[in-house]
Amino acid sequence: MSLVIKKVGKSFEDKIVLKDVSFEVGKGEFVSLIGPSGSGKSTLFGMIGGIISPDEGDIIMSNQSILNKRGHMSYMPQQDSLFPWRTVLENVLLGQEISSEVTKDKAIQMLQIAGLKDVINAYPAELSGGMRQRVSFIRALLCPQNLLCLDEPFSALDEFTRIDMQQWLLETWEKYEQSILFITHNIEEALFLSDKIVILSHSPAVVKEVIEIPFARPRDPALMLTDEFLKWKRKVMNLIQSKN
Amino acid sequence: MMRFIKQGWRSIIAILLILILWEMAINIFSVEEWLLPAPSVIFTDLFKVWPNFYPHLLSTLLLSILGFIIGSTIGLSLATLLHLFKGLKKTFYPFLILSQNIPIIVLAPLLVIWFGFGTIPKFIIITIACFFPIAVSTLSGLQQTNRDLVFYMQMMGANKSQIFWKLELPDAVPAIFSGLKIAATYSVMAAVVSEWLGAQKGIGVFMTMATSSYKTSHVFVAIIITMILSLTFFSVILLLEKLFSRWQKKGARL
Ligand SMILES: Nc1ncnc2c1ncn2[C@@H]1O[C@H](COP(=O)(O)OP(=O)(O)OP(=O)(O)O)[C@@H](O)[C@H]1O
Ligand SMILES: [Mg+2]
Numbered sequence: 001m002s003l004v005i006k007k008v009g010k011s012f013e014d015k016i017v018l019k020d021v022s023f024e025v026g027k028g029e030f031v032s033l034i035g036p037s038g039s040g041k042s043t044l045f046g047m048i049g050g051i052i053s054p055d056e057g058d059i060i061m062s063n064q065s066i067l068n069k070r071g072h073m074s075y076m077p078q079q080d081s082l083f084p085w086r087t088v089l090e091n092v093l094l095g096q097e098i099s100s101e102v103t104k105d106k107a108i109q110m111l112q113i114a115g116l117k118d119v120i121n122a123y124p125a126e127l128s129g130g131m132r133q134r135v136s137f138i139r140a141l142l143c144p145q146n147l148l149c150l151d152e153p154f155s156a157l158d159e160f161t162r163i164d165m166q167q168w169l170l171e172t173w174e175k176y177e178q179s180i181l182f183i184t185h186n187i188e189e190a191l192f193l194s195d196k197i198v199i200l201s202h203s204p205a206v207v208k209e210v211i212e213i214p215f216a217r218p219r220d221p222a223l224m225l226t227d228e229f230l231k232w233k234r235k236v237m238n239l240i241q242s243k244n
Numbered sequence: 245m246m247r248f249i250k251q252g253w254r255s256i257i258a259i260l261l262i263l264i265l266w267e268m269a270i271n272i273f274s275v276e277e278w279l280l281p282a283p284s285v286i287f288t289d290l291f292k293v294w295p296n297f298y299p300h301l302l303s304t305l306l307l308s309i310l311g312f313i314i315g316s317t318i319g320l321s322l323a324t325l326l327h328l329f330k331g332l333k334k335t336f337y338p339f340l341i342l343s344q345n346i347p348i349i350v351l352a353p354l355l356v357i358w359f360g361f362g363t364i365p366k367f368i369i370i371t372i373a374c375f376f377p378i379a380v381s382t383l384s385g386l387q388q389t390n391r392d393l394v395f396y397m398q399m400m401g402a403n404k405s406q407i408f409w410k411l412e413l414p415d416a417v418p419a420i421f422s423g424l425k426i427a428a429t430y431s432v433m434a435a436v437v438s439e440w441l442g443a444q445k446g447i448g449v450f451m452t453m454a455t456s457s458y459k460t461s462h463v464f465v466a467i468i469i470t471m472i473l474s475l476t477f478f479s480v481i482l483l484l485e486k487l488f489s490r491w492q493k494k495g496a497r498l
Binding site: 045046049050051070071072073074075077079081083084085086087094095097098099123125143149 | 392393395396397398399400401402406410411414415417489491492
């Protein structure tokens, strides 16, 4: 699976939101998308999901255009969006129910590996915010689609839970082969998680810069305290603040 | 049962108080029995008349259960149709409300003219009383689906029928049950009223006979049994609701 965003543009009424946006997500790659609020990141996700159609450009997955076609990606929103009347196991199976056949054994196995064994039969209301996001991620990961789109999944969590979650996410994801496109406002988060960061500018949003992050995997949170990491952080900060 | 007593003791005491005052008032003012019988008289009559009354009760029970099932099915399907086809809703929603403005007393004789004295006019009356609360609450339940969840389903590529069956319908279950509870009590009332149209058996028939022979205490027996029947119906629906919404008991499992 590879995803190519090709010269995509979109306006709402007469406000130009995205302009000439191009980048790629390779097979098994973790790509972060950062940019100011209102720059059109979620709109871009809507296009990949096929529920918003761009004014110009194309979106190509594995050499085929998926413009206005639904069901080619798996999605994890900011709010966990778990269904309150379903147990954790039933929730995790929802993505599969929509797009393919249900593999209950695989789901149970995955929940066990992800450290959610004790809550398999619990309802979402019984879980903490961090736990719910874990379940939400497993639900996305369990889908057969090879692209996971995560829209600020951790922004509602406190700092402690967030760092835990970042590491858990990496550990869990590294066992599987899907590509991830990840929206965040947090530069450290983007640096720690990604192979590649796409920086969007203020409106109308264009791609300011695409930077490859060289840190080896598997990654450890201690990485965030190294000089190397801080150097990269400074670099990204400068890029974000620079005028076009 | 213990919980019922715990929550309902205020009502139980109130009822007992009213009964005692009633009994005393009848004795003090020595009211004629055919005008207003004392509670004690009603209760002794209840046991006396029970073997006679029982077949009537069964018939009404059957009628209201069947009527309720027909009415709820129609109400649910109607709400679903109006929800899925927005154009239909704009056209027919006013009719839904108008249907509640038809006075049953006027309609009943017409129904007899059209359909005779069989069961059909009775079911029509119960249905008219039942379907409305269910249709209205189901419709509002279906319309108030969490937007985030709908958006999630769309982003995942779910089609309209998946969104309905997996999200909108289960999300509307609490609303549907609040409609069912109202309809359950209406259905018993409507069954009794429909029996006034003419029937061989039923609490309504029993009532008419009691009234015409000035057996006021028998009328009260019928009223009490009707009330108990309504309450029982209501409790059954309540129980089903509990069964269907176990997930709402937050944090109960951990
Ligand atoms: N359906 C719509 N109609 C009109 N304007 C819209 C619509 N959807 C989004 N917009 C506008 O497009 C712009 C981009 O919105 P979008 O949600 O994609 O931004 P974002 O980058 O995800 O922001 P944030 O980081 O705050 O989530 C905003 O200015 C928003 O007001
Ligand atoms: Mg957004």
